[in-house]
Amino acid sequence: MTRARAVPYALSGFEKGGLLALSEKDLGRLRAGPLAAVEARAIRNGLCWESIASDIGFDPYLYRRHDGFISARKLVDLLEHVADASRRDAEIFDEASTLQIGTLSILDYVTLCAPSIEVGLRNWARFQITCNTAVSVSFRVEDNWGCMEYGPMAQLGKHNQLSYAMATAASSRFMTLSEGIPDAIRIEIDAPAPSGQAAFLTKHLSKIQFDCPRTRILIPAKVLDEQPPRSESNLYRVVEKAALEDVTAQIGVESPLGEIVETINTQLKNGHISISTVSSALDISERKLQRVISAEGTTFRQLIEETRKSLAQHYLHDTQLSMKEICYLLGFSETSAFSRAAKSWFGKPPRLYREQVNKS
Template sequence: MNSSINEDELFGTLEWPILEGRGIWYQSMYARVGWAARRFEIVLETDHPPIDIELAAPEPKDPSDFLERYGRKIQFNRLRNSISIPAYLLSKRLPQNEDNLYTIIQTSAFRELGLFQNRNSPMSRVANEIADTLKNGTCNLAQVAQNLGMSQRSVQRVLEQEGTTFRKLTENIRKTAAERYLQSTNLPFKEIAFLLGFSELSTFSRAVKTWYGVPPRKIREGGERSVN
């Protein structure tokens, strides 16, 4: 789904096209807007960036961290999908672009997990989609299956043939990529957390401590750790 950027004297606006359909399309748009809002948090170094959000979709029925944080800044059932930010903030320097870096980290993590023995295998396709979907802030079996054009049961069968489950594979991808990011980059912990699909830094820190027995800072410093 391509996006466009427009700028005038007052605002810079990131906008996504309106697509026909319901259900999954709405969920995908909520995830994209949520991811973009988190990027503004990182760039502006604040949990409450001065953004305004418009969505050509109804308000979700289920609560979420995103709705709780930005509820008053979101207008639903509008004529576009967009995030606007004051123009004077557009000159703020972006943090290190992570697109190529993410690919390198992801490839390294997959090699360790033995997922690139055949790049075109169903298992590698599923793993790649999980990793990409994590970056959007929402990763579940239904979304990954939809993105792959497969049924949920078909995805589960692929994973069962490899002796794993959706939850276990997602956890392993997060765990291995987290170690790579912490050891190989200087990205802020909060940005790594968001790239791996964690909504809060504290949740990411607890996960790292569960996986390795030490907090993220110790992994970055190269300290001793246990592996669970």
């Protein structure tokens, strides 16, 4: 292969903005699979991929590894550099919208093969950690819309290209879930509009709004009960199990919270759980436990809530346990308390949620 010209690497907003106090681990990481498309774009624009990778500091062929991840800091620098050096800041829309299914690993399949569109969208947020630990993602239904919302990205410095890529990769996949989505979808991006053009923008510009407070994708609620065209119950059970295993592995890699969550899980059925009982089980002081949890950007109460929610999803979908048994395992004193919690998590009572996620 002919070696293309190298372009000097310019430091991004990380170094310029004095954010070096935040380590690469603090900022999270993202799956490296999409880097293959970034490499193709760089070479197409006459840039030397190996030189760029060397300057930024990552393995240029990281995307060939099944377990390959790149730090958010390096990915942001890479995407901004390629856009600036090629002077084509909109190409990433077409690149992200044409990523092959499977590029995002198990996240693609657990979303596209789900029994309903709502379950698939909730899975996109639920299993985001398998591909992305840098930006939080949540899903909720309100005001006749299903809203997929990405958390703040200011800590990443200038991140226009990453926002474009995240919004486009997600929305292009969601558009395949129902014929009613492409014309009704709304895409909000927390970055200014690019100066260049792209086929994806030409086709969907009327549905995209830039300079928004957060990156969000809005899906009409009327399609959420539909079955996606790729839905397949047996395959879904396999990929969901794999996704749950991947989440467990990622929690162990990314955060010291894994052991804490496991302890909370074990103690919930005792009916009384507190930071004192958890710290005692872990053989550390309450103060140290509080420091660890705070350093991870959460609270003890939020950990209990998220653990209960995750377990409830598992028990309602993967077991035949009665509501009374699930209530006991989650540490609720009454089934009415569990029902109220389930409504806040899933937008519906636990029995109805179980019926909908288990229908084939």
